[in-house]
Amino acid sequence: MVHSWPKAIVHLDADAFFTSCEQAVHPELKGNPVVTGKERGIVAAASYEAKARGITRGLRIFEVRKICPEAVILPSDYETYSVYSLRMFEIMRRFSPDVEEYSIDEAFIDLTGLRRSFHGSYGMIAERMQETIATELDIPVSVGVSVSKVLAKIASKHGKPKGLTVIPGEDIHLYLERLPVAKVWGIGHNTTEFLRKFGITTALQYARKEESFIKRHLSKPYQEIWHELNGRSVYPVVTESKGIYQSISKVKTFTPPSGDETFIFAQLSKNLENACIKARRHGLAATRLVLFLRTQGFRDYGMEIRLSRPTAFPANLFEPLKEGFSQIYRQGMLYRLTGVFLAGLTPENKVQYSLFDDTARIEKMSRIYSAIDALSERFGKHTVYHAASLPTKIQAQHEGERGDVPRRKADLFKGENKRQRVGLPLLQIKV
């Protein structure tokens, strides 16, 4: 039997985060079905009210209009969602310095040892966190508290939305009893099928299996999950902000679908520039470049290119990009999306010159891009960009209906512009 609180880990998960942000900014939308993703023609997020009417992520917007004519369909406003996300993490850090930003709307928080300073139980601290986010941000979140990350995640899923579930060590079995093993964080389809062969279908059966069986049949990650399910915390709460990315991807849809070679390459080029900006910000360089195109009929064509030298400078990547593009692009096809991945990332400062590198040129590139990054810092992203990306500026990403631009970007204050705005959420309340 596990002692009640060898560790206290919270998993905090915002409920329908993107649409909750919209409902916080437009409070009159509370209680109404809200959907984001208008600019892409596909549902990016759906509010609980919309989900209740059968709307799911990935549905086409025109289908939403059929299923649920009263749904409020909004363009995504990622800037506002990011500000809300940042604020959520800041509020969590008022309670504990050990906050892991797991995704834009999810975090793990280690509360171990903090009961005394808050004069209350771990459940109470988690509840205060949830209440503070509700009062200050008006965002509903579900919270789970338990003795390991895997269990905390099970707890937060247990009651959603606005759930608060506390699983102390001695209660673990109560929550695992009826939980299908496939619902456990980290257990995928194949493992589920494998476990079924041994008669394991619930999380409790998995947790109760003897260690020798687990060690004989399953690899290390599943052994770790087994420990976590048994209340022995193996996964630490990682507080450093995401430093090392395995890969950086930039993918963009445009409407209407286009067959224009220059325009499609420009989309690719802009994705490349964006991916490189992000890589440089984190001091990383790519060893592999992946590009892909998606047709109007949702078929993907892509290819991967190995780079002779790790880099995060678009100028060095245009040549492989063009070559790859010419191989996958087909005349006469209509495309709706392009994407670029920078993969095999290594720290930029560890890249060594090889015998055949033109060091002078590399140095020059590095100076040019430092200058470009400095300009972006001061005047906004894409102040200076490659000519290949120019068509994306001339032809809008999404033409068609008005109102595809989020309100925040359309209704500016004096002194704000298309690229830079004040970093506070703008409430859309008419007073």
Next chain:
Amino acid sequence: MPSFSEVGELVGFRSKNAVSMLVRKLEVLKVLARDDTGRLLPRSMAASVRVLGTVEAGFPSPAEEELADTLSLDDFLIDNRQATFMLKVSGDSMKDAGILPGDMVLVDKSQAAKSGDIVIAEVDGEWTMKFLKKRGENVTLVPANPDYKPIRPKKELKIAGVVTAVIRKYR
């Protein structure tokens, strides 16, 4: 040290008598002293200059000491950043309080609303910005424009936040 007539010139006294009275006062304050021949000597004037860190030449860097106690405009306007939001005013019901259509107001959601505060509130399903007036159990939302009437919530009053600042940028 300067002579009496030079001191007179420095401080704008024509009479040397006035200068000698000044000097006597400074002697009492121990700013000045006299040597045995009666000449003036500086005393505490040269003492207790704060050291602001070393610099190679010229003035001490103003950044270090003096600017440590200044606020950025952000800090001046915002108490709790996570709970502060902007709102663009569209109506003129608060014009006599100096809040005009098009103005930006900052709204703090973490502060408890007190009587006399300007609040953003939902009254019986309608959103509004007014002065909050509380008297015992009675709550009224008071406009700052004679064309509008005070509002008494019939069913429900939800306060979304307190207005902490109004910002108007002219150019």
